[in-house]
Amino acid sequence: MKLLFCIVLLLMLPAISTAAGEAAVVGHIQTLQGSVWIERGALRLGGEAGSEVRQGDILRTGKPGAVGLVLLDNTTVSLGSGSELVVRDYAFQPREGKFTLVMQMLKGSFSYVSGLIGKLAPDAIRLQLPEATIAVRGTKLLVEIGD
Amino acid sequence: MRASYCLGLLLTVLLGACGGRQSIVLVPDPDGRVGRAEVITAGGKRLLDKSGDMTQVRSRILQPSAVSTAQAGYLAERFGEALAIEPPAPEKFVLYFETGTTVLKPPSHEVVNQIVAASQRRKAISIAISGHTDTAGSVQLNDDLARQRADFVHQLLTLRGAEFKRISVSSHGKGNPAVPTADGVAEPRNRRAEITVY
Structure with missing residues (x-):
């Protein structure tokens, strides 16, 4: 009986964690051109001005396509055609003094401009490229990942 | 070979x-x-x-x-x-409050008009509002007061016809002062809401 209960509980676990674990909003789409979409798990959403971007979402641009993203702390990232970006880990909680920004630039071209996290906690920022990591302190960076 | x-x-x-x-x-x-x-x-x-x-x-x-x-x-x-495609720089505004309340200081009424005008001119995509307090009073009291200030500004901007596709409202309590002070200090410049129009 106890075993059965455990199995049922285990089966329910994914449902429970999905219900409780909707990823946090980290920013929004401010500008865009051409085809832009957001992949969230199995969902594929067309991007538009004002679309929310959540932690773990894959933000993609087509060819042609370009998008400008603003994070909650005013960090901005813009993507040219054929690009792919994930905000992997993000915390902007001035009340608790918690700051984290880990972004994966997977392919394409990017312009990154640091925001408040860059001012308040510059060591909390990591940009992950396919073969390198960038520790960036309060500035603007251009990044291109060749095909 | x-x-x-x-x-x-x-x-x-x-x-x-x-x-x-x-x-x-x-x-x-x-x-x-x-x-x-x-x-x-x-x-x-x-x-x-x-x-x-x-x-x-x-x-x-x-x-x-x-x-x-x-x-x-x-x-x-x-x-x-x-x-x-880089997002243009947002416009930022600050509203000040009477001590311990959500009542705006008189000069801030004009700033409310400026915020509404900016949102209409830019056809704002997003408005972010954060509420803040000075360091006088408990953490809990200030968290609540900062939240009430931010909520008040949200209602006020909506009533006045501000334009936006999305809006976010947050409370920073006494944790993010404009003017850093020791704890327990009444500082009018920290009793504020910051509004960013994107």
């Missing part, structure tokens, strides 16, 4: 299998400041700290290339699209 073939193959696998070359260029931010960036692989690292500094990464096992200076033509060609 065979040995050199194997070596060649190995190098191709190590260098080539990993996809394209990655280029990183440091440029001045919108205020003209140049910060610094460290590019790190398993093979080593390079520091970029001057405007136009560029390094390239071909493989995670190799040190990034020696720092060179990026040419304007290269930047325009490779980054023209991303630069053209």
